[in-house]
Amino acid sequence: MQGNVQIKDRVRQLGPGLAAIVLGLALALLSDQFLTASNILNLLRQISINAIIACGMTLVILTGGIDLSVGSVLALSGAVLAGLASGGTPWPLALLACLALGAAVGLFNGVVITRGRVAPFVATLATMAIARGLTLVYTGGRPITGLPSALRSLGTGYVLGIPVPIIIMAVVFLLAYIMLVHMPVGRFIYAVGSNEESARFAGIPVARVTTLTYVLTGLAAALAGAILTGRLNSAQPTAGSGFELDAIAAVVVGGTSLAGGRGSVLGTVVGALIIGMLDNGLNLLGVSSFYQQVAQGVVILLAVLMDRRK
């Protein structure tokens, strides 16, 4: 039995990776431009924002929770970043404020969920509306422009020929991976998601661990917001609408169970890659964006069905 379970776990971990490889090969056969160096960088840059948010989302989902507020938090922190920076605040300070705001909203989510005993879906749904509303209040419903060039390069710059968003994505992934696999807190996160009661009996500070995952997710969303603001050369009041669903899709396609306790951040990055490859590849093939949504839905459905069969 033990061996059987282990094999199944392997399958779960390998599935998304193999799917990504097959999809990549298929697209490479269909389009001569897909497997060019410039398109690979292009593709990785396109997925970076979703992948960064999804890394945070993985932590939350591993505890059995969900965070619907990430898209709004992204917009709010991006707007504050652009507002401060275009108003003359030195950009490193503005960036710090942006990240602190994201973490603070995450802390709010965590406290409402653990102390207020509100279901994560409902708590973060409320935060999603609040943060979006505050974004509209702060921006007056209009885009904020006039960013210093240092902030623009967060979204459009290169370091040693590699786009900055890709580098940030790699760092976020590595940090999340190390935390989950090599630190006690990682084991705690899995334990809370597997069985909250027994985690509590085992002396794990469930509330603090849960809250931490929301703080980190808020932080990731704010970081993604800074990148998007740089990429868009402006903070858009409607930025990030629907990003929460893209992030959840990446987590699910990456093989992490929505029930919590099972999954990996590596899978999530692969999940983001699969979704990104579909968009990018179908664009290169000239498939209508209407069909792209259908294809994305089919992939998500397949991933969830796999999860069910487990």
Place this chain on the structure above:
Amino acid sequence: MKRIARFLVAVLAVAMLAACSSGGSGSQTPPSSEPPAQTGGETGGEQTPSGEETITLGLAVSTLNNPFFVDLRDGAQAAADAAGVKLVVMDAQDDPAKQISQVEDLITQKVDVLLINPTDSDAVVTAVEAANEAGIPVITVDRGANGGEVLAHVASDNVAGGRMAGELIVELIGGQGQIAELEGIPGASAARDRGEGFHQAVDGVEGIEVVASQPADFDRAKGLTVMENILQAHPDIVAVFAHNDEMALGALEAIEAAGKSDQILVVGFDATADAVKAVEEGRMAATVAQKPQEMGRLGVETALKHLNGESVDEYIPVPLELVTQ
């Protein structure tokens, strides 16, 4: 293992879907005999037979969830079909981030000219700069870009539209009387241009006086209150020109409430569904309609002109049309 296999089969199926819907039109050789593209408006495929130099244009539309831009797309598609060139259409669903990715993908496809209908004039700058770097000329349609190098901008000629409205009013009131003007958001380009054209038509006409020009911010409720105030100050006005239909409809409410609908005629701008209905019912005198299909057509034709080595103007005005009863 069975599960992996199942997943792979499914992924392959998706890839096949991609292959089918692109291969269909892509593997055919040229174009003039080819029927217009499928429902999505896309034409597909990369497998141009070697040796054939097909011209490919990319069109990044802000959203196809709005009939205005669907018409724009249809106009561009028809022009591309007529010229026998390929047009790849992308729909950003009003998401500026998505639009940048789509433009990057069009650049990767090495389209010959990029037509961009920006979701946002600031956010599109990153995309325009990427195209500049790749050496692909950019033509903006309807909305402009606030940065980067743009070959040409195709948009409605708002000045001409304002002039048409002004001339119509002069004609309808017999060249005699007081007129009020409801202006759009101060500083907005549409407000500036429409006002400029209107004043070209009415200023200096003997017997006609613009007694009030006040902003109502393109808003129906503001149009109502501003019009109420104007009616208090100038009870004898005979015509109102509003920079958009929302304000015109608000003004109409104020005029009807004051019982002056026989005395005052209203002309709006944009030809929204509400306004066209009001024109048909005889409550509004006219509204000025934009022509999105023309916009799409002129965009494609400008791109082809450029590829032929002809010089093109920086600004390509799209004519407008009066909607009257």
